[in-house]
Amino acid sequence: MDLATLRARLDARPRTLLATLPTPLRPLPRLRAALGPETPELRAKLDEETGFGLGGNKVRKLEFELAPDRIRDATHLVTTGGPQSNHCRVTAAAAARLGLGCVLVINGPVPENPTGNARLHRILGARIRSVADRAERAAALAQVAEEIGAAGGRAVVVPLGASTPHGALGYVHALVELHDQMPPEADRAVQLFVSSSSGGTLGGLWAGLALLPRADLQVTAVSADTPRDELLERARTLARGALELLGADPDQVEAVAPRVDATDAEVGPGYGLPTEASDEAVDLLARSEGVLVDPVYTAKAAAGMIRWIREGRFPAGDRIVFWHTGGHPALLA
Numbered sequence: 001m002d003l004a005t006l007r008a009r010l011d012a013r014p015r016t017l018l019a020t021l022p023t024p025l026r027p028l029p030r031l032r033a034a035l036g037p038e039t040p041e042l043r044a045k046l047d048e049e050t051g052f053g054l055g056g057n058k059v060r061k062l063e064f065e066l067a068p069d070r071i072r073d074a075t076h077l078v079t080t081g082g083p084q085s086n087h088c089r090v091t092a093a094a095a096a097r098l099g100l101g102c103v104l105v106i107n108g109p110v111p112e113n114p115t116g117n118a119r120l121h122r123i124l125g126a127r128i129r130s131v132a133d134r135a136e137r138a139a140a141l142a143q144v145a146e147e148i149g150a151a152g153g154r155a156v157v158v159p160l161g162a163s164t165p166h167g168a169l170g171y172v173h174a175l176v177e178l179h180d181q182m183p184p185e186a187d188r189a190v191q192l193f194v195s196s197s198s199g200g201t202l203g204g205l206w207a208g209l210a211l212l213p214r215a216d217l218q219v220t221a222v223s224a225d226t227p228r229d230e231l232l233e234r235a236r237t238l239a240r241g242a243l244e245l246l247g248a249d250p251d252q253v254e255a256v257a258p259r260v261d262a263t264d265a266e267v268g269p270g271y272g273l274p275t276e277a278s279d280e281a282v283d284l285l286a287r288s289e290g291v292l293v294d295p296v297y298t299a300k301a302a303a304g305m306i307r308w309i310r311e312g313r314f315p316a317g318d319r320i321v322f323w324h325t326g327g328h329p330a331l332l333a
């Protein structure tokens with residue numbers, strides 16, 4: 001698809017404006033120096049600075065997920081996540097902004113003194129429905145929506161992570177934004193590293209790769225929890241759905257599949273549990289560049305990127321982008 005058509009089709013999609021865009025694309029010269037003389041050019045795409053509700057990738061996704069035509073007549077937003085969910089935080093902020101009630105189905109023990117995102121969920125006025133574990137979330141979401149309906153309201157259920165074809169459009173939009181900030185240069189690949197879990201961010205970037213008329217972009221998703229193949233499958237489905245929403249042939253996703261990769265090598269002992277490499281990444285980015293990464297998602301993505309750089313996987317002419325998807329409040333949990 002040519003760029004003008006892609007921009008026009010994105011612009012034609014209904015959207016609730018929430019984010020401060022474009023987010024900065026900032027060079028990381030001191031991190032580059034710290035990683036050694038062979039390190040290719042390094043930059044960060046700072047989606048931690050999308051702004052609304054303390055920012056992060058969910059803001060971009062919710063702009064399309066909560067488009068005006070999709071929330072017409074709604075009285076409540078209902079969604080789900082873990083006790084430190086960034087997605088729940090931004091959804092609660094969006095509900096407040098839109099004048100809607102918000103119910104969050106949160107798995108795990110109820111904290112006595114909520115910190116980080118758990119505290120923000122409450123400050124933002126969300127009602128919390130607690131369930132014991134992840135497996136109980138779907139049924140509880142349906143039940144909450146039914147209760148709201150029975151009381152005369154209308155709940156809009158936002159699926160986990162806003163990882164839907166609509167949500168993924170936020171990252172097609174984001175890739176066009178990056179394209180404007182970083183035009184192609186002859187014989188230089190651009191390697192993007194991004195944290196991934198429910199797959200919507202990766203799915204959107206994948207759909208963007210399929211639609212943008214340039215072949216130098218490659219994406220590596222670093223999983224926070226999900227096995228590699230499952231993550232890629234999830235993202236593929238979302239990318240196909242995003243292409244359909246943009247009136248494009250979903251099979252275009254397959255043509256760029258060789259430029260999309262994922263790794264689950266940084267998960268370590270599990271979701272949210274630090275590893276030596278993720279702890280090192282937190283300190284390294286903070287002390288070399290003043291960039292704060294969170295222990296659950298972005299530290300593991302940075303750890304994956306650092307590992308691949310140290311393994312010498314990229315020619316010196318490549319350009320590497322660390323896509324910072326937010327998540328700071330978890331540092332204060």
Ligand SMILES: Cc1ncc(COP(=O)(O)O)c(C=O)c1O
Nearest residue numbers: 086197198199200201297325327
């Ligand atoms: C800070 C942060 N980074 C990355 C992700 C992963 O994004 P996605 O769920 O779209 O795969 C999430 C949410 O899960 C997140 O909160």
